[in-house]
Amino acid sequence: MPTKKEITIYDIAKEAGVSTATVSRILSNTAGVKQEKRDRVQAIVDKYNFKPSAIARGLSDTHSKVIGMLCPDVRNAYYANIFMECERLAFEKGYTLVLNNAFTTESLEIAFMEKLMEQRVECLFLCGGLVDWRPLPPLFSQTLARFAKRIPVIVAGKCELDNVYQVYIDHIEGMRTAVKHLVTLGHSRIAFLHGFSYIYQTQDKLAAYRQALEEEGIAPRDEYIVDAGEFNEQSGLLGMKRLLSLASPPTAVIATNDLMAAGALQAISRLGYSVPADFSIVGFDDSLITDLTEPNISSIHYDYALYAKNLVETGLSAISGKPCDRVIVIPTSLTVKESCRKIDV
Amino acid sequence: MPTKKEITIYDIAKEAGVSTATVSRILSNTAGVKQEKRDRVQAIVDKYNFKPSAIARGLSDTHSKVIGMLCPDVRNAYYANIFMECERLAFEKGYTLVLNNAFTTESLEIAFMEKLMEQRVECLFLCGGLVDWRPLPPLFSQTLARFAKRIPVIVAGKCELDNVYQVYIDHIEGMRTAVKHLVTLGHSRIAFLHGFSYIYQTQDKLAAYRQALEEEGIAPRDEYIVDAGEFNEQSGLLGMKRLLSLASPPTAVIATNDLMAAGALQAISRLGYSVPADFSIVGFDDSLITDLTEPNISSIHYDYALYAKNLVETGLSAISGKPCDRVIVIPTSLTVKESCRKIDV
């Protein structure tokens, strides 16, 4: 049961017969206290299992040792991965990561940002949501700009706002790799299944898809570019059905993420075709999902640990005023699994 | 760029020509301030975009308005679901949820608990990890007991410790439902693919599996009970292979979670068999995964929103000293999809 009166540093000091300053030094392991006193006081601290209040400490420190993170929804494995890696690294440095799910809702994103501001987080990691929209929603953009004037904001993505640090995946390289992989396997009828086009990632990937095809001497066909809307497997399934109903369907499909790739796979299976025999598929993100389907899906891979490392290092540097890159790009690679095959031209 | 000196309530008070008490009353919307003053001060607050420090506020409040949550790994969709739902509900009540991933590591679980204690969280949600082990690891158990003496601890699972609230899924009912579903479809050779047996859920499910079979007049066979170790799809795959290599393999399999069910599905496909034609599968948790595989997997379902609602309500009641149930059980149901078929006996 709760509500026992909290023990304070005063109680400890009194029982030990020393001043609070001495106790404070012992607790924060500062030099200048005799070992004998250290032990005596520590024993009392342990006896009561005293834990100094981070709140009181934070008030004088002006270092809350808290970092805020905003994402649309941790149920999405992409965000869960980033959060988990960042938390681990931040914790090693004595920081706590507070995560909020804002569901890409303007009122929520702003409310959470203000709440984090009140909590005096030392910096903000902005992962997905409205910050990915092009153009940026005005009110959000304005709030973010105000925020960035006070504390460092690290965007896990592109963002052309001033005063903002950027760490993002090289979607363009990833897309080119996917296209070239399929071309190398003999494909020329390559489709791209993408999500909402007001997301900058979609725009980047689409441009890279077009350019990569042209570089390979293949003319992009509009009918092979499918806007499936949401980024989930249902959209992938429906988008793939559209592709399969074309007079001249593609022989290979690149999906903008693995969920859509899994949906495409289902569509193909349900219509009696098979992967990779009849169609090849490449996903993006190389998430756990790609190993759950049959066959496993080849996918564009990047290193979450590296991604998170750069986010955290940038954040901590910015907090302490150390110079650091304003833009960091995370490279991608292709993980080949079972969903693509060489075709005879 | 950061490090502008923070604006305080004193600055606001000075500029408005009032006392800090008045500003404080206005900020927290307390009665007893003339509308005219309210507006004047609010204008200054808005002008500087002043946000009162939650840290300073927390120091006098003794209500941090923060709830701590410990889980093994949010990348696991189960925990992500609980967290996201709990956060939403807590936020509505003005609470922040701080989540830590402890990876079922004793030193980390304890370190995070102590950190949360320092942050003066008002209660703790304990989701998975060491708390699920039977027997409980002694040091962990002891730390948890100390913790529970200070603030309410709500375990998302079973836990026989005193002073602890429990909200858990009715695994026993779920398991029985799965068994009876398969029996109704004509199966009698029903296997159970489970994870680590030092987890209480495994023990409960196993007992329920045995009992349900017996109630149906079927003698449980030891060879049909497979300890696959980890709870991932790889284990499911290996476990299923073992079942398939039996002289008299089962015709149906219940997996202790959906990941394992997906792994089992892959094993079946790879050996040239098909689901549900040759084997029926039932998963547990009815997670997103079940819709990503081909065929979609029938699974034991429960309502995350209800689960989270009970966690949060129990937590908030306990915080405010209101009486509440010490044990709440969340019911399950079966979501029928495509992975089971009726067989002719």
Next chain:
DNA sequence: GCTAATTATTTAACCGGTTACGAAATTTTA
């Protein structure tokens, strides 16, 4: 052994809010 230098410890101010208490201003009552 005595002074100087160094180290250990305490005192008290401070961090930025909240709030009990009392004074002042306003409204109500008679």
Next chain:
DNA sequence: TAAAATTTCGTAACCGGTTAAATAATTAGC
């Protein structure tokens, strides 16, 4: 219109730590 009741507002203490400056206790130097 004065007294009483009520509302508004400011003063100052308090929340639980940290830390600069002052002081006390040791150690070093000669």
